[in-house]
Structures are given as C-alpha cells and as structure tokens.
Amino acid sequence: MSSFFHVAGAVAARQTYKYFTNPAFLAPALFPLFFFVAFAGGLTRVGDVPGFDYGAGYIAFQYVWALLQAVSMGGAFTGFSIAGDFENGFASRLMLAASNRYGIILGYTMASIVRAVMTGMLVTGFALVIGIPISGGFDLFGLIALALLANIAATLFGAGVAMLLRTQQAGPVIRTPIFLVLFLAPVFVPLSLLSGWIETAARLNPFTHVLEAARGFLAGDPTGVASAFIISAILILILALWAVYGLRSAERAG
Template identity: 25%
Template sequence: MSAAGHALRDNLTMLRRTLLHARRYPSLTLNVLLTPVILLLLFVYVFGDVMSAGIDGGPADRADYVAYLVPGILLMTVGGTALGTAVSVATDMTEGIIARFRTMAIHRASVLIGHVAGSVLQTLASLLLVLGIGLAIGFRPGATPVEWVAAAALLTLVSVALTWVAVGVGLVSPNPEGASNAAVPLIMLPFLSSAFVPVDAMPNWFRWFAEYQPFTPAIETLRGLLLGSEIGAGNAVLTVVWCLGLTVLGYWWSRSRFSREPRR
C-alpha cells in the first residue's frame, strides 16, 4: 500500500474511533447540543416578544425574530461542538492514549484529523437537529437549492476552522476542565455578535468589535443565504478570510504542539 493509502486508512480509523467514542460517551455531546436548543426555545418563547421589538424597524413580531434568531443559533451550535472537541482532545492527552499513539506506526496527523473530521460530522448532525427544531417553531427560509448548498458549505467551513482551533486548545490544556474553560470564547462570542440583536442597537464603543469579530460576518452571510436578505458589504469575504486564517493558525498550532514530547 502506498504512503497515501496508509495515511487515508489511519485517518479513517481515527475518525471511526472518534465517532465510537461519541456514541459510547454521549453525555458531552448531549450537553453541547442541548445548549443551543435551550437557548433557541428560551429566546423565542420567553424573550421573543421583547427581543423582536425593533427588528427590521417594525413592530414586535415573534415570527420575524425566529427568522432573525435561527441563523445565529446555528453558528452557536458550531462553536459549542468545537468546545466539545477541545475537551475530548484534552481527555486523550491526560489519559495517555496520545502517548501510546506516538509509539505506533501510524500517520501522526491522523490522530488530529480523526478528531477534526469526527467533530465536523457531529456538527452537521447537530445543525440538522437544531434546524429541524427551528422549522418546527416557525422558521421559514426562502433559500434556493444553490443557496442551501452555499449555506451548508459556509457552516462546514466555519466548523473546520473552529475545530482546528479547539484541537489546539485541547492539546495545550492541562486537563479537560481547563480545556472547557479555555474554549469558552467559542460559546461566548456569539453572544457578543449579531446573533440575538442587530449590531446597530449596540453602543458605539462596542459596535466595532461585534461587527468584525468572526461570528457576526458569518451570521450575516448565513442570514442572507437562508432568508434572501442583504448580506452586507464584505461580510462574505470577511467570513472566508476569518475561516481560512483560523484554519491555518489552528492547524499549525495543533501540529506543532502535537509534535512535541508528551507530557510528563
């Protein structure tokens, strides 16, 4: 078998291991998944009437707020799943399985690629569930088939970028609890974006951060694709730039950290 064939086989083996681990230990996956679902239901049915006031400059309308909210919750789901990846990688590091993998004749990057690929697949499954709940409570996207494909590609790109960063966080964390704390920005940044309210409603001193941080351009691009609204100048380009930059940074960080000697 060629070197490329061995690498592919090892990558698939590590992907299978990641998926089996998620199936056998579902508590982390459920905790990560339930957070965006609970937030979706909370903001729609508890805060919906209040939060919808002023959306699109019109009177309060819960249906309008559902349409506004769901794209943000979808991006929050991506961040939450990436946080779970950081915890899983840190668990592998502290339990010693990574040290054992280092001694085996396997493609070294396959351990990391297995985590990333498994996380992306879990993210896509989680997104389908959250989207299904959104549809059940009144989300009515008007996207064309091409726009749906573009939206799926966008969510996948964001997932890959955040997952590589999360893998790096897991590798440098001393334990799973530390990884969970260090990866909190993946959950908190959507709260500081346009996920729940327009950035125009935020104070001027904070608006610049909310507008240009990674989640806001991705959320606005996703809204434009799913709802046919104006994406806004530069949002799609900024999203791609953020994703490519974070992917390269996360990959380089993870590979360099993984190549070091194991923890003593």
C-alpha cells in the same frame, strides 16, 4: 501521504464509534437549543424595532446563531475529548502507533464534522417545530458550508489547547473564549442596530462576518459572502497551525 489519511481514518472511526455508543455526544447542542428557545420564543418583538430589516423573521434570525453556536460548541467538545484521551493515556498510545501524527488532527476534525452534522440537524429540527418560516429562495448550501467552516475552526482551536494542556482543565480554557466570541457578536439585533462598546467588539470579531453572511443565505439575500469565506479560510489556516503547534508540544512532552 497515504499514512496521513490512514491515521486520520482510524482516529475518526474510533471517535465516531464512540458517539454512537453514548448519546451524550449531542450535549453540545443543549445550551444552543436552550438559548434558541429563550431568545426566539421570548424576544420576537425585537424584530419590530425600527431599522430591523431581516426578511426571514426573528426566529430564523436566532436560528442561524443557534446553529453556528451548536457546531462551534461541538468543536469545543471535541477538544474536551482530546484532553480526556491525554488524561486516560489513550493519546500516548495513539502517538506511538500513528506513523503520521498530523493525521491525528485530521481524524479528530473529521469526527467533529460528523458530530456537527448531527447537532446541526437537531437544532434545525427544533427550529422547524418552533415554526421557522420556510420560504423558497434561500441558499441552504451556503449556510451549511459556513457552519462546517465554523465547526472546523472551533475544533482546531480546541484541539490545540487540549494538546497543549493535556488535562481536563483544558475545558474552561477552550469553552470561555468560544463563548465570548459567540456572544460578542450581533446576537439579538443586526450589526447596524448595535451601539456602544459591543458594536466595536462585534465589528472586530471575525465571527460577526460569518454570522451575518449565514443569515443572509437563509433570507435569500446573500451579503458579504466573499469576505465571510475568506475570513473563515484565514482563520482555519491560523488555527490549523495552532493545532500543529499543540501537537508538537505534546510530542515533546512524550
């Protein structure tokens, strides 16, 4: 067990060190920030639609989505760097040296959390500049917890794909599903105002529950919290198995 954490610590330390030598590690926040500006800036009147009852206002409504998008994209980008490590041969060195290879997955995940904290803070800083209303009564810890869970889930998904494909071509294979999951959700209006096929898609999308609960936390009106955490836990469990499956396939390939 100690070797498991030892390996994880070493991998995480290397990844994190790489962040600080290259500011490009904040790149996953770029598109979320841009969508945030475009939607929160341009669509505020959508908050006036009859039946749109979100206490914290439209900017806050969009901030939650941007935050979750930034941390999920951070997870996806971790997948890109794992794929890169396989291509440049670093991963094979890692596989040889690691006494407990599951620690590799944990290490990448830990590093990904560090990155998520940074990108999350960047998006939050932006939101404060744009003018997100700060009122008392919201549950910041609940919001942060859900954001971290979303990051872990996305990281495990990306890690699994990256270790399965082991080339940079894993990029779109990781990004496209995450993008779809993010957009097939109540992005612009609450679930109750959606209709048509997008409503069906959003209801089936587990991310919808995380998003709605996170928005509830920010408005100081938590709803569906239990189901959001249970769904996140199940998702992480399944995706952890997926990542282990990817690791095994990489082991077999040598």
